[in-house]
Amino acid sequence: xxxxxxxxxxxxxxxxxxxxxxxxxxxxxxxxxxxxxxxxxxxxxxxxxxxxxxxxxxxxxxxxxxxxxxxxxxxxxxxxxxxxxxxxxxxxxxxxxxxxxxxxxxxxxxxxxxxxxxxxxxxxxxxxxxxxxxxx
Amino acid sequence: xxxxxxxxxxxxxxxxxxxxxxxxxxxxxxxxxxxxxxxxxxxxxxxxxxxxxxxxxxxxxxxxxxxxxxxxxxxxxxxxxxxxxxxxxxxxxxxxxxxxxxxxxxxxxxxxxxxxxxxxxxxxxxxxxxxxxxxxxxxxxxxxxxxxxxxxxxxxxxxxxxxxxxxxxxxxxxxxxxxxxxxxxxxxxxxxxxxxxxxxxxxxxxxxxxxxxxx
Numbered sequence: 001x002x003x004x005x006x007x008x009x010x011x012x013x014x015x016x017x018x019x020x021x022x023x024x025x026x027x028x029x030x031x032x033x034x035x036x037x038x039x040x041x042x043x044x045x046x047x048x049x050x051x052x053x054x055x056x057x058x059x060x061x062x063x064x065x066x067x068x069x070x071x072x073x074x075x076x077x078x079x080x081x082x083x084x085x086x087x088x089x090x091x092x093x094x095x096x097x098x099x100x101x102x103x104x105x106x107x108x109x110x111x112x113x114x115x116x117x118x119x120x121x122x123x124x125x126x127x128x129x130x131x132x133x134x135x136x
Numbered sequence: 137x138x139x140x141x142x143x144x145x146x147x148x149x150x151x152x153x154x155x156x157x158x159x160x161x162x163x164x165x166x167x168x169x170x171x172x173x174x175x176x177x178x179x180x181x182x183x184x185x186x187x188x189x190x191x192x193x194x195x196x197x198x199x200x201x202x203x204x205x206x207x208x209x210x211x212x213x214x215x216x217x218x219x220x221x222x223x224x225x226x227x228x229x230x231x232x233x234x235x236x237x238x239x240x241x242x243x244x245x246x247x248x249x250x251x252x253x254x255x256x257x258x259x260x261x262x263x264x265x266x267x268x269x270x271x272x273x274x275x276x277x278x279x280x281x282x283x284x285x286x287x288x289x290x291x292x293x294x295x296x297x298x299x300x301x302x303x304x305x306x307x308x309x310x311x312x313x314x315x316x317x318x319x320x321x322x323x324x325x326x327x328x329x330x331x332x333x334x335x336x337x338x339x340x341x342x343x344x345x346x347x348x349x350x351x
Binding site for chain 1: 137139142143145146149150270272273276277278279280281282303306307310313314316317318319320323
């Protein structure tokens with residue numbers, strides 16, 4: 001995703017979070033009944049993101065629930081690169097005692113192409129159609 | 137998924153060894169929620185008097201337009217005409233029944249995922265009835281998550297008992313959870329698969345750009 005596309009998505013009001021990807025953990029989460037031993041499992045991925053949501057540095061935990069068809073969590077491959085900046089589309093989020101956590105929407109995270117400089121974006125970008133200037 | 141929903145789905149599995157039947161009871165008129173519950177208690181009493189071996193689960197659903205509905209899941213066939221008679225006697229309106237493959241029994245669990253309306257505060261959204269079976273209970277559900285694994289490891293390490301210092305505990309577990317993901321540690325263990333008690337303080341703090349552990 002280019003910075004222009006990112007700006008466009010933000011302008012449309014999409015709930016998203018931009019942050020540096022720090023790692024993931026795939027887990028088989030679920031519940032077990034102590035009495036009967038029956039269990040319900042689902043596979044989910046927890047992504048750790050470095051962002052600046054509240055302070056200058058925040059660790060953000062984003063939960064991504066995988067389809068029920070995914071049963072073997074060890075076979076799940078997380079294709080994101082550590083240290084690279086991604087945009088994460090959120091279904092919701094909460095802030096609990098300074099820790100931001102959220103759940104991902106169906107749209108997968110996208111790598112941000114950072115060829116343009118941030119300063120250059122504001123100056124070079126055409127406005128989204130029918131939009132007002134975001135730059136004072 | 138909430139504990140309650142998980143317990144419900146497991147209860148349907150325990151109930152549904154054979155064929156299941158899903159019943160829906162509704163009213164002709166819109167009633168107050170409390171009144172509906174009274175009518176339900178009356179109907180359940182009548183049903184159990186008529187079929188003492190009846191076992192099942194009931195789920196309350198607050199419909200957008202038609203007020204409170206009651207869904208019932210039973211594992212034995214009962215005479216629908218007799219059930220309708222009893223429903224009318226207890227003041228109910230429409231009664232609908234359909235066979236349900238046991239694999240679809242969790243379908244009713246979707247009502248438990250909806251946001252709980254305020255009028256349902258302190259209500260059991262689902263409950264089991266009937267003798268001779270042991271349904272799953274919310275209190276027997278053990279959650280298996282990364283957070284839970286780390287929490288249990290910390291509990292052993294720091295000998296946490298009771299509910300004291302709740303927020304401090306949560307902060308510690310979250311901190312270790314972040315470190316576990318970032319460094320690819322085995323859940324519940326520190327670097328090099330060492331138990332937490334074997335790790336030095338330096339090993340359990342963030343790198344140069346992070347904040348320190350909360351303890």
